[in-house]
Amino acid sequence: MRVLFLTNEYPPNVYGGAGTHVDYLSRFLSRLIQVEVRCFGDQVRHADGLCVRGFGNKNASELCYPRSLRPVFGALQKCLDFNTFEMDADVVHCHTWYSYFGGIIAKLNYGIPLVITVHSLELLRPWKSEQLGRGYDFTCWLEAAALRAADAVVAVSAETREDVLRLFGLPKRRVHVVHNGIDLDEYTPARGVGTLRSYGIDSSQPYILFIGRITRQKGVMHLIRAIRHFVPGLQIVICTDAPDTPEIETEIRSAIAEMQRCHQWRILWIQKRLDVQSKVELYSHASIFICPSIYEPFGIINLEAMACGTAVVASAVGGIKEVVVDGVTGLLVPFRQSTEIIGPLDPDRFEVDLAARVNALMADAVLRQKMGTAGRLRAEKVFSWNIIAQQMQDLYRELVRV
Numbered sequence: 183m184r185v186l187f188l189t190n191e192y193p194p195n196v197y198g199g200a201g202t203h204v205d206y207l208s209r210f211l212s213r214l215i216q217v218e219v220r221c222f223g224d225q226v227r228h229a230d231g232l233c234v235r236g237f238g239n240k241n242a243s244e245l246c247y248p249r250s251l252r253p254v255f256g257a258l259q260k261c262l263d264f265n266t267f268e269m270d271a272d273v274v275h276c277h278t279w280y281s282y283f284g285g286i287i288a289k290l291n292y293g294i295p296l297v298i299t300v301h302s303l304e305l306l307r308p309w310k311s312e313q314l315g316r317g318y319d320f321t322c323w324l325e326a327a328a329l330r331a332a333d334a335v336v337a338v339s340a341e342t343r344e345d346v347l348r349l350f351g352l353p354k355r356r357v358h359v360v361h362n363g364i365d366l367d368e369y370t371p372a373r374g375v376g377t378l379r380s381y382g383i384d385s386s387q388p389y390i391l392f393i394g395r396i397t398r399q400k401g402v403m404h405l406i407r408a409i410r411h412f413v414p415g416l417q418i419v420i421c422t423d424a425p426d427t428p429e430i431e432t433e434i435r436s437a438i439a440e441m442q443r444c445h446q447w448r449i450l451w452i453q454k455r456l457d458v459q460s461k462v463e464l465y466s467h468a469s470i471f472i473c474p475s476i477y478e479p480f481g482i483i484n485l486e487a488m489a490c491g492t493a494v495v496a497s498a499v500g501g502i503k504e505v506v507v508d509g510v511t512g513l514l515v516p517f518r519q520s521t522e523i524i525g526p527l528d529p530d531r532f533e534v535d536l537a538a539r540v541n542a543l544m545a546d547a548v549l550r551q552k553m554g555t556a557g558r559l560r561a562e563k564v565f566s567w568n569i570i571a572q573q574m575q576d577l578y579r580e581l582v583r584v
Contacts, residue, residue, distance in 0.1 A: 183215040186271035188264055190280035192221035197424040199482045200278045200301040203362050210571035220264045237263045250315035258283050272582045273297055279304055279321045282328035295581040298328055299336040302479050305349055309398035313426045333581055336360050338480040339501025360574055362480045363567035368458055369489035377463040381452055389417035391468035393483055396425035396434055401474035404533055406437045411537030414446040423455040465490035470543055474536055478502050485565055488557030493550045495539045511557035513539040
């Protein structure tokens with residue numbers, strides 16, 4: 183069995199959950215079958231069962247105007263390059279819209295079964311138009327074309343599967359659920375505090391942790407606005423990386439600065455992509471990990487925190503509800519974006535509710551510890567990458583009848 187992954191992100195060029203997924207899945211799958219990864223960026227790596235080929239970033243799309251279309255045309259050119267290199271695979275497996283065109287070409291020209299993992303849906307991320315301009319309309323079209331062409335669609339959560347079925351009308355038998363996973367040897371409670379000290383975090387005081395990209399999807403602004411409802415004196419650590427646009431980065435910077443001037447809370451902003459060891463240490467010592475996402479097909483960050491034994495407060499959206507068990511491994515907060523039949527909602531309702539859950543947990547150290555222990559156990563039983571890799575291999579075998 184030979185599978186070819188097509189992807190934008192692959193280490194060291196990872197900026198989101200999809201890249202993390204492809205990294206770990208390719209490694210764990212390579213223990214079972216032959217895996218080749220074709221990705222954006224210059225790199226060539228060979229290991230037992232795993233080959234990685236990068237395709238350089240410099241191409242004619244760099245001359246394209248408006249600039250917002252460069253990622254679109256750059257992705258299309260990479261997808262052509264993916265297919266003009268020797269093609270020797272039983273299955274081609276695409277991750278994110280950047281690679282979808284390559285998967286369609288491979289299926290039609292080489293007769294290879296096409297699998298697509300839906301890490302998120304373009305149709306449910308309208309704020310991407312801020313980043314891609316008119317290119318967002320194209321990515322929505324490409325997404326629909328690719329999902330309808332696929333022999334199997336993998337949703338990272340049951341709710342994402344329902345979104346796919348609802349939006350694209352695919353036969354139920356073609357849409358499968360295979361969750362994201364966690365490397366339980368890497369993500370495990372850590373004792374060291376070197377990372378905390380290096381960023382000025384007071385390890386003797388409790389702190390609330392957020393890790394995520396600066397994007398509308400992650401709800402960073404909701405978190406910042408919720409701080410004003412936190413009990414005074416809390417230490418809040420916000421770790422961000424890769425803003426979608428300069429405009430949203432400026433917006434977040436201004437909001438954080440305003441809250442820091444209040445002096446009621448100690449707010450630390452780490453603007454850097456953290457390595458795994460640093461993240462594990464931050465997760466392990468946090469009193470609460472907070473995830474205020476407004477759209478989250480799965481939410482690997484919550485699983486990482488749980489594996490490190492930390493209680494979670496998160497939005498009750500998407501796949502988060504399949505990861506975080508409300509009242510057991512953390513607390514979930516309903517997120518409402520529009521008015522209900524009963525009348526207009528307070529626009530700050532979500533932020534007030536988010537703060538209320540945080541305040542309740544911060545007042546109960548015993549419950550936080552109990553939830554942290556339950557979270558680690560759930561990660562071990564349900565989300566090990568060994569389990570996920572085996573599920574994916576089984577799906578491939580159904581397609582090629584090996």
